[in-house]
Amino acid sequence: MLDIFKDIKKDLQAVEEELARVVQHQNPLLNKTSSHLLNAGGKRLRPAFALLSGKFYNYRLESIMPLAVALELIHMATLVHDDVVDSALTRRGIPTVKSNWGNKISVHTGDLLFGKSLVMISKYEDIPLIAKVLSKTSVKMCEGEIQQISSAYKSKQSIKDYLYRIERKTALLIAASCQLGAVACGAPREIYMPLRRYGYKIGIAFQIIDDILDMIADPKELGKPIGGDLRQGIITLPVIYALRNSPQRERLIKLVENKNKTGAEVHQAIELIRACGAIEYSNAVVDRYVNKAKAELHHLPDIPAKQTLFTIADFVKYRNF
Template identity: 45%
Template sequence: MEKVKLKLLYSELRPELDKIEKELEVAVGSNSLLLNEASLHLLQAGGKRIRPVFVLLAGKFGDYNVDVMKQVAVPLELIHMASLVHDDVIDDSEMRRGQTTVKAQWNNSVAMYTGDFILARALEYITVIEDPKIHDILSKTMIEVCRGEIIQIEDKYKLDQTVRDYLRRIKRKTALLISSSCELGATVSGTDAETAARLRRFGYFIGMSFQITDDILDFTSSDEELGKPAGSDFIQGNITLPVLFARKDPLIYGRLKEAVGKDMTDSERKEIVELIRTSPALEEAKSLSDQYLNKALKELMLLPKGNANKTMRNIALFIGKRKF
C-alpha cells in the first residue's frame, strides 16, 4: 500500500518510467537461459525505482529529453540491482521484497555471476554517452559503492563502531547512488553547474534519510511488511543506527553483545527486536533522519520552482515518513 502511495506521487512520470522498465528488461536479457531467468527474477521482484525517478526529475531542471535521460537512468538502476544481488550473497539473505533472492532460488555462484552480468550491462549502456564528465561521475560512484560494500564487511558484528562509521558506510552504500542519480540527470540535461550541485546535495541528503529510515523500519515493521524477518540486519551482523543508539543502555548492550554473531532462535530474534523497539533509540535515529531530510528540503527551496521541484519535495517528505 505504501509503495502504491509513493508511485502516485510521481504518476506523471509513468510513461517515461514504463519506457525505462522495458529498457531494463532488454538490458538484463541474455542468450543464457540461466542468466536470463536469474536476472528477470530480480527485475520482476520490483522496487520503487527511486533512482530513475530522480534522474528524470533532475532532468526537468534543464533541457529534458526522455531518450537522453534513459541513457543514465537505466545503468544507474542496473548498478543498484547488481549491488543487491551481491549483498544477498554476502548477507546470506533468503528473502528480498517478499520473494526468494537469486542466491536462494539458485545458488551463490549463479547470484555472483548474475550481479557481474548486470553490472557489465550497465557499463555497456553508458558507452552511448560521449560526455566524459558523465563517465567520471558514474565511475567514481561505482568505486565508492564498492568501497561501501567492503566497509560493511569490515564493520560486521562490531558493536563498538561509532555513529560516524555507520554514516560513512551508508553514504557509500546508499546515498551516493541517489546523489549521482540527481547529478547525472541534471548534467545530461545541460543544467548550470550550481543547479547540478544543489541537486547532487539534495540527493545525498535524501539518500541518508532514506537509509536511516530503512534501518528504523527493520525494527518497527512486521515480518510480513518487510518481506523478511524483522531485525534481519542485526542477525546478519550489520550494526545499524538504532542498535548504536540502543547500546547506550547497559542492559541492552549486554544482551546485544551476547546475541551478536550467534545463531538465534526466532524467539531470541523477537526479543532483540522488542528491546530496540521499546528503547529511545528509534526516536533518536528518526531525529537524525529528519535532520538530513530538512537539509534536502532546504536545497530544493533554492532551486527553480515548478512541477519537478514540487514532486521532489513530496517524494522527500514521503521517504522520510514512510512505513515500508
C-alpha cells in the same frame, strides 16, 4: 509511490520497458535470472530521480534513458550480490536469485548486470562527468560493503562509522542519480549540484529509515523478516544509540556481538533497542536530513518537478516498506 511519480509515469514506464530489453541475454539461464530480478519489482527510485532532475534543464527522455537504465542496473547488481553475502532467501517477499539458482549463478548475474550498465554509460562519450561520477560511486559502494563486513558484530562503533557506511552503500548512488539526470540534459553546475546535495541527504535518510524498519516493520509489508541486520551483525543507528543509552547495555552488547543468535535473542535485542528511545532518536535524525534535503531545493527553479522532490522527501520520511 506511483502517485508521487504521476508526472513522469509514462517516461518511467518507458525506462521499465528498456530495462526489460537490456537485461535480455542469449544465454537462457542468464536471461532467466536477470528477468527474475527485474520482475521482482522495486521502487525504481534512482531512475525516477534521474528523470525528475532532468526536468530542470532542457528535458529529453532520450538524453536520460541510458543513464536511468544504467542506474537501475547498478542498483540491481548490488542487490543480487548482497543477497549472496547475506544468504538472503527472499526480497520483497519473492525468492532471491540466490534462493532459486545458488551463489555462483547469482554472482555472475550481478556481474552481467553491472557490465551492461557500463555499456549504457559508454553512450555518454561526450559527457565525461557521467562516467567519472558513476565510476567513483561504484568504487565507494564497494568500500562501504567491505567496511560493513569487516565491522560486523563489533559493538564499539560510532555514528561517524555508521554514516561512512551508509553514505557509500546508499546515499552516493542516489546523489549521483539526482545530479546526473540534469547533467545528461546539459544543465549547468548551479542546477546539478543542489540536486546532488538533495539526493545525498535523501539517501542518508532513506537508509536510516530502512534500518528503523528492520526493527519495527510488519514483515509482510517489508517483504522479509525483521531483525535481519542484527542477525548479520550489522550495527545500525538505532543499535548504536541503544548501546550507549540502554539501561540493559551489557546484556545488549552480548546479544549484538553473538554470532549465533536465536530468533528469541534477536527479538529480545529489538525490544531492548526499542525500549530505550532508539527508534525515536533515529527518526529525529531522519527529520534533520530530510529538512536539509528540502532546503537544497530552494536553490532550484519553481517547476512541478521541484514539488515532486519535496513530496518524495516526505515519502522517504513516512514510508513503511
